[in-house]
Amino acid sequence: MSCDVIRELLEAYALDALDADERAQVDAHLASCAECARVARECADASAMLPQALAYASPIELPASLKSRVMQSAQATSTRARVRTRISIAPRQWSAWLNWRTLGFAVAALLMIVAFAWAFQLNTALAQERALRAEYANLVGQQETVLEVIDSPKTIKVLLKSPTGTPSYGKLYTRPDLSDVVVMAARLRQPADGQSYHLWLSQQGQLRDVGALNVNAQGFGIIVFNAGKNAPTYDAARLLLQRDGASASDGQVILSWDAAK
Numbered sequence: 001m002s003c004d005v006i007r008e009l010l011e012a013y014a015l016d017a018l019d020a021d022e023r024a025q026v027d028a029h030l031a032s033c034a035e036c037a038r039v040a041r042e043c044a045d046a047s048a049m050l051p052q053a054l055a056y057a058s059p060i061e062l063p064a065s066l067k068s069r070v071m072q073s074a075q076a077t078s079t080r081a082r083v084r085t086r087i088s089i090a091p092r093q094w095s096a097w098l099n100w101r102t103l104g105f106a107v108a109a110l111l112m113i114v115a116f117a118w119a120f121q122l123n124t125a126l127a128q129e130r131a132l133r134a135e136y137a138n139l140v141g142q143q144e145t146v147l148e149v150i151d152s153p154k155t156i157k158v159l160l161k162s163p164t165g166t167p168s169y170g171k172l173y174t175r176p177d178l179s180d181v182v183v184m185a186a187r188l189r190q191p192a193d194g195q196s197y198h199l200w201l202s203q204q205g206q207l208r209d210v211g212a213l214n215v216n217a218q219g220f221g222i223i224v225f226n227a228g229k230n231a232p233t234y235d236a237a238r239l240l241l242q243r244d245g246a247s248a249s250d251g252q253v254i255l256s257w258d259a260a261k
Contacts, residue, residue, distance in 0.1 A: 001025055001026075001029055003029075003033060003035070003036055006026055006029045006030075006033070006036050007036060007039060009022060009026055010026070010036070010039055010040050010043045011043050013026050013040060013043070014040065014043035014044045026040075142224045145180050145182075145224055146182055146222075146224060148175075148178065148180070149173045149174070149175055149178060149180050149181070149182045149224075150173045150182055152175060154175050154176060154177060155173055155174070155175055156173070156174045156175065156176070157171055157172070157173050158171070158172045158237070158257050158259075159171055159257065160172065160183075160185070160237055160239060160255035160256060160257045161255065161256065161257070162254065162255055163253055163256055166187075166254075167187045168185065168186070168187045168188050168189075168219075168254060168255060169185070169186060169187065169255065170183060170184060170185035170186070170237075170239055170255045170257075171183070171184050171185075172201075172234070172237055172257065174227075174231070174232050174233070174234075175231075176230065176231040177230055177231070178230060179226050179227050179228060179229050179230050179232065180224065180225070180226055180227070181210075181224070181225055181226070181227050181232055182222065182223070182224050183199055183210075183213070183222070183223045183237075184220070184221070184222045185197070185213060185215070185220070185221050185222075185239060185255060186218075186219060186220045186221075187219050188215045188219040188220075188221060188254065189219065190215065190219070191215075191241055194243055195241055195242060195243055196212045196213075196214070196241075196242070196243075196244060197212065197213040197214075197215065197221065197239055197240070197241055197254065198211070198212055198213070198239070198240050198242055198244075198246075198251070199211060199212075199213050199223055199237070199238075199239055200237070200238040200239075200240060200248050201234045201236070201237050201238075202234060202235050202236035202237070202238075203232075203233070203234055203235065204235070205235070207236070207238070207248045209248070210223065210225055211223055211225065212244070213239065234259070235258070235259045235260065236256070236257065236258045236259065236260075237255075237256065237257045238253055238255070238256050239253075239254045239255040239256070240252065240253060240254065241254050
């Protein structure tokens with residue numbers, strides 16, 4: 001092969017994307033041509049730096065096997081294209097040129113797919129981080145209270161269930177030696193405009209709205225309040241989806257618990 005044909009193949013040679021016959025011919029030429037050997041080393045250096053450059057540009061670590069899968073797919077695509085090209089075009093120079101163009105297109109397409117996957121994963125991770133930060137920001141000054149109430153051998157916990165069998169659920173936590181109360185709910189759908197979730201607790205048959213339970217993007221919400229005396233006890237709990245200011249009889253029961261049942 002001439003130097004011009006060899007140099008058309010050097011980038012594919014550096015990526016180990018040539019078939020055995022072409023690689024043998026390139027090896028033979030590089031053994032006797034110092035200039036082509038220099039260009040081949042430059043291509044190899046650039047190929048070796050590609051993973052580090054991609055890793056530096058993205059905070060998300062991709063699987064170690066991704067490079068080999070990309071190259072296998074690109075090589076398979078190039079091999080199929082070479083078979084079709086050699087059948088239809090006789091000159092070797094045109095075949096080599098088309099082979100590399102096909103390989104370059106395949107690698108570029110695959111790298112574009114990888115870039116889109118990186119961007120999607122990054123956006124998802126950032127969205128989750130923002131949601132968690134917003135959730136924790138709502139609990140500033142209350143983290144210690146939450147942990148004291150829910151993480152103790154003295155804690156009393158009851159489960160709020162969905163009356164319609166939805167995946168939503170809630171938990172009410174109290175302690176006999178504390179006046180603080182924690183109520184959490186999860187897997188809730190986002191309320192419609194003008195509506196919100198309100199927690200109603202019953203003591204001695206009297207229902208009281210203890211506040212709105214705001215949910216994040218993942219359907220999680222929490223209320224922390226002080227009952228005014230230690231060992232607060234309740235005989236029922238209702239989480240209602242209703243308009244602000246509505247009574248306990250107006251709204252949809254999302255979660256409930258009744259000590260008598």
